[in-house]
Amino acid sequence: MLGRSVGLTDDEMAAMANPDACPSFDETDRLVLRYSEVLTRENRVSDALYAELEARFPREELLELCMTVALSALVNRVHATFRTDVDDATRAQVGDAAFCPIGR
Template identity: 45%
Template structure:
């Protein structure tokens, strides 16, 4: 059970109702997380801007969602894993790729760049840094802008995982 109840539109102050309109415009936006964050309009506004920004990255959406799911599974965030696995399938990730996260080093479902993205996400999540070998190998495959966007994606996943974990937001299925 959530530590902060979801605010329904009728219960929300006027400034939050306008933000709910933004939620409706984001395809598949996590409704319960948004309704829980509505207790703090600035937090909800930031969360929605982060979600919107994620959709404008030049990083391949499959790599973005692969990184987000990898981080979410490492952190045990069922809500983010469920939501971003759904998004991943919508942008072209296969069931084998999502299942392969259990042992990405041996899964035949991945290309080299995908394995590197997973390693990057794992290292940044577990140690707070990425070793030079992984970074150099990724830099040979992705332009600098996309490397920055990958770092942003992993950080966004961490942020979302932590907020959902602490507030114990109930799992919703997109």
């Protein structure tokens, strides 16, 4: 996982599926994680969730967040389809944080 390379702790990475259980996540962190989960699983967000995001982020930041989540989903789908793994250059940059073997 790349989480370690951006400073996430093991507890924070473990709490991704249940961010409310992690005291180090603030309201904004929880909102971003909830948005990421909904957009990835459902491909759209409710009007209520969008209103929360719009109240918290300027439109430019919301667009950047959307593009980041969408690009991550795209990359994950490509890797899953072609059963690719992290390349050596990336692994050299981020070390074991990137190691997540893909079954073949």
